[in-house]
Amino acid sequence: MIRLKQTHVPLILLLSILTFGAANLLYGDDDDDDNDGKSGEHHSSQSSSPSTSKKVASKSQSATDLGAPGYTTLYKEECTSCHMAYHPALLPTASWTKMMASLKDHFGVDATLEAKTQSELLKFLVSGSAEKNRSRRAQKLLKSLKGNTVPPVSYSTTSYFKQKHHEISTGVFKRKGINSAANCLACHPRAEEGGYNEHEVKIPKG
């Protein structure tokens, strides 16, 4: 008995590590895999329970974090007078390029800049755009945009965003403490540093 047990100790250990590890990969995964359908196609009929058949890509939850972007002083000065600091990985290069070329009507507001400032800001945005970001979140956004001929100018109008927020009614976005779907920071406290994990979400009641 004793001899048998001794030889089995490393085996049992190994087995338990393997099972635990697998379970961790399957169930300890981030919300990002909850609705891993072809984005935008049939998300309304999808249940929110994690599907077990899908492939497991990530090793840790932080793989969904966009990571701190290191905002430049210029970015903070020019962009955050009116709104939160949007992470450059929230949109692809084509979107930033389009947005920075149409600042005369920037979501209904004149946000025109001097040419030099404008091109420096675009450089910063492009250097950290979704294409340059290794996180699963950014990669999934890009996947969901495949086939789009017109680059989106706002994250909250993408099918990816809508899929991730399918359980949030429009009324919630209009709450005083939120203002609109463009105010990520109202519910995602680490939005500016690229943290959009579902477990950290706090939705203002009013």
Place this chain on the structure above:
Amino acid sequence: MTIKFVLKSIGILWMLGSPLVFAQNVDAVLNHYKNNLTQNEQLDPNATQEGKTLYLRDVINKKGEKISCHTCHGLDPKTQGKSKAGKIIEPLAPSANAQRFTDIKKVEKWFRRNCRDVFDRECTAKEKVNFISYITSVK
């Protein structure tokens, strides 16, 4: 080549020189606009009152929205306002926020944008004098 260089330099100097006086306080900013009235403009004798009217004037802009300077800056310039995106805007009145109207470049940028948003045109130097006269009079 030298001609090109000279022309370029003149262009750059002109661009730098005309809107930029290195003003660092409210009076210098105000004087900058007073000194830049167009030929047929004259200073308003009751600039402060005119400025208040400008600040409070409601208009329907080209997008059909009711908008005014106080939409974002608040009815009382001593209080905080709110941008369209819902972000707090610190008070416009220097009596509540000492940084206001001290950086001509910044002041120019926002006059350009905000006047276009509200009035669909840029404000005149006279209007800017009136506006600053009112905002700085709010104690």
